Each structure stands twice: as structure tokens, then as C-alpha cells.
Amino acid sequence: MKYEAVIFDLDGVICHTDKYHFQAWKALADKLGIYFDETINNRLRGVSRMESLEIILERYDGTLTQEEKVRCAEEKNDLYKELLKQMSPADLSPEVKETLDTLRARDVKLAIGSSSKNARFILGQIGLGDYFDAISDGNNITNSKPDPEVFVKAAEFLGIPAGKCLVVEDAEAGIQAAAAGGMDSAAMGDAVRYHIATYDMDSFTDLQNIVA
Ligand code: B16
Ligand code: MG
Numbered sequence: 001m002k003y004e005a006v007i008f009d010l011d012g013v014i015c016h017t018d019k020y021h022f023q024a025w026k027a028l029a030d031k032l033g034i035y036f037d038e039t040i041n042n043r044l045r046g047v048s049r050m051e052s053l054e055i056i057l058e059r060y061d062g063t064l065t066q067e068e069k070v071r072c073a074e075e076k077n078d079l080y081k082e083l084l085k086q087m088s089p090a091d092l093s094p095e096v097k098e099t100l101d102t103l104r105a106r107d108v109k110l111a112i113g114s115s116s117k118n119a120r121f122i123l124g125q126i127g128l129g130d131y132f133d134a135i136s137d138g139n140n141i142t143n144s145k146p147d148p149e150v151f152v153k154a155a156e157f158l159g160i161p162a163g164k165c166l167v168v169e170d171a172e173a174g175i176q177a178a179a180a181g182g183m184d185s186a187a188m189g190d191a192v193r194y195h196i197a198t199y200d201m202d203s204f205t206d207l208q209n210i211v212a
Contacts, residue, residue, distance in 0.1 A: 001106070001108070001211070001212070002211070002212070003108065003164055003165065003166040003184070003210075003211050004108065004109060004160050004164040004165070005108060005109035005110070005111060005133075005155065005158050005160040005164060005165045005166070006103060006108055006109075006110055006111070006165070006166050006167075006168060006207065006211060007111045007112070007113040007136075007151050007154045007155065007165055007166070007167045007168070007183070008110070008111070008112055008113065008132075008167075008168045009046065009112075009113060009114055009167070009168060009169045009170060009171065009174050010112055010114035010116060010119050010122060010123070010137075011045075011046075011114065011116060011122075011170075012045060012046075012170030012171065012188075012189050012190070013168050013169065013170050013188060013189075014092075014096060014112070014123075014126075014128070015087070015091050015092060015096075015122065015126050016091070017084065017087075017122060018041070018045075020080055020083040020084060020086075021041065021044060021052075021080060022038065022041045023079075023083060024076045024077075024079040024080035024083060025041065025044070025052070025056060025076055027076075027079055028056070028072055028075060028076045028079075029056055032060060032072075033061075034056060034057070034059050034060050035059050036056060036059075040055065040056065040059075042190065043055055044056075045170065045171040045172075045173075045190060046115055046144075046145045046169070046170070046171030046172075046173045046174045047115065047144065047145070047171075047173065048115050048138060048144040049073050049076070049077065049117065049138075050069070050073055051144065053069060053072060053073050053076070057069075077117075077118075080118070081118065081121070084118065084121060084122060084125060085125070087122065087125035087126055088125060088126070088127075089126055089127035091125070091126050092126040092127060092128065093204070095203065095204050095205050096204050098205070099204050099205050099207050099208055100131070102208050103207065103208070103211055106211070108211055109133045109134075109158045109160055110131070110132050110133055111132055111133055111134040111135065111136065111154040111155075111157065111158055112132050112134070112135045112136065112137065112154070113136050113137075113150045113151045113153075113154040113167065114135075114136075114137045114138065114150070115137070115138050115141075115144050115145055115150060116137055116138050117137065117138035117139050118138075119135060119137035119138065120135060120137065123135070133157075133158055134154055134157035134158045135154075135157075136150050136151070136153040136154035136157060137150070138150075140153055141153065144173075145171065145173040145174050145176070145177040146173040146174075146176035146177045146180060147177060147180065148177045148178070148180040148181030148182075148183075149177075150177065151165070151167055151177055151178055151181045151183055152181045155181070155183070162181055162182040162183050163182060163183075165183045165184075166183065166184050166185070166186060166198075166210065166211060167181075167183050167184070167185045167186070168185070168186045168188065168201075168207065169185055169186075169187060169188070169191050169197070170187070170188050170189035170190050170191050171190065171191055172190070172191055172194050172196070174191065175187055175191050175194065175196050175197045176196070178197075179196075184198040184199075185197040185198050185199070186198065186199040186200075186201050186206070186207060186210055187199070187200050187201060188201045188204065
């Protein structure tokens with residue numbers, strides 16, 4: 001088999017939390033009087049929480065101390081976590097679950113490689129709390145995508161060489177991170193339009209053919 005492991009990004013691949021990120025950042029932006037829309041929100045895909053805040057503050061007239069920035073990020077995250085409580089196993093699509101089960105039945109190792117510090121909570125909400133063989137997330141990295149660290153760690157946790165791992169991503173920075181880590185990638189959603197991945201997918205089930 002060409003790949004012994006598949007490392008999945010979480011937000012935008014396994015499930016969709018964009019609307020909750022948007023709502024929570026919008027509430028903060030409104031409070032600070034900063035313009036914020038879906039296009040700016042799109043730039044936050046795969047980017048860490050503090051880097052996301054810096055992108056939002058590009059349109060801020062004043063200046064914030066580091067302490068104030070940390071408080072803003074905490075405030076956004078508190079609201080985001082409240083919103084995440086609405087998520088349930090119904091937010092896991094049948095095609096995602098079926099594809100994961102098919103890959104597992106072929107003895108492919110399955111891992112998460114997410115920038116989010118809330119990854120384990122989200123996985124629990126959608127009923128995949130104990131599902132993956134390894135989870136590499138925002139809590140075990142110091143450099144975020146496009147740095148390959150999150151995927152390199154996932155491969156290490158699995159004990160599989162990078163050349164035998166396939167990364168599935170919806171963010172441009174995530175595809176770049178996979179390449180920087182010496183891994184092939186499969187793009188879905190927003191990442192498809194850049195045509196920089198090893199494979200561009202139409203649907204999640206395409207993975208069943210890619211990992212043949
Ligand atoms: P948190 P992913 C990323 O998750 C999101 O795409 C990105 O929008 C978010 O800022 C980042 O996680 C950090 O999330 O604030 O929960 O730590 O796509 O890498 O799974
Ligand atoms: Mg993503």
C-alpha cells in the first residue's frame with residue numbers, strides 16, 4: 001500500500017467549526033469596533049489562535065498590549081467553547097465516518113493533525129473521542145502551519161515514516177506544511193483552488209481510492 005497512515009486536519013476536514021469561529025471572532029471584533037467579514041475569516045483557516053487575532057487587529061486603529069491581546073484571545077475562546085457545546089455526533093457526516101471505517105478496516109493508521117487547542121473537545125462532541133490512533137494538536141506544537149511540526153509529531157506518535165503518510169487538509173497553509181514535512185497531501189474545500197496538493201479531492205470518499 002502506498003500510504004500506511006493518513007493524518008487528518010480537523011476543522012474543515014473531519015468537521016466544520018468555521019461558523020462558530022466566525023461568530024466568536026465577530027463578537028470580539030464588534031466589541032473592539034473592528035470590521036470583520038467572511039473573507040477575513042477565511043484567512044484564519046488553519047492559523048493559530050494568536051495569529052488569527054493579529055490578522056483581525058490589522059484593521060484596528062488603536063494598539064493593544066500583549067496582556068490585552070491574551071485577554072482578547074481568551075474571551076474569543078470562551079465564547080467559541082460555549083458554541084462548540086452545540087456540536088453532537090450528528091455533525092459527523094456519514095461519508096466521513098464510512099471512509100474512516102473503510103481505511104481502518106484496511107489497517108491504515110489514522111491520526112489528527114490540527115492547529116486547534118480544542119481538538120480533543122471537538123472530537124468528543126462528534127463521537128470520535130477514542131477513535132484515532134494518535135492526536136497531534138495545538139497543545140503539542142510551538143510552530144503552527146505552514147510549519148510541518150504538527151504533522152511531523154503526528155507521524156512520530158504513530159511511528160510511521162513521513163514518506164508513508166498522507167495529509168488531508170482544507171487550508172493552503174496545511175498543504176504547505178505537509179510538503180515541508182516530506183508528506184503527500186490531499187486537498188479538500190478551500191485548499192483545492194490552489195492546486196498545490198498531491199491530490200485535489202471532490203469528495204471525502206475519494207480517499208478510499210487514493211489510499212488504495
Ligand atoms: P483554537 P485546524 C484550526 O484548526 C482552525 O482552522 C483555525 O481557524 C483556528 O484558529 C485554529 O485551529 C486554532 O484553534 O483556537 O481552537 O486553538 O483546521 O488546524 O484543525
Ligand atoms: Mg482546517
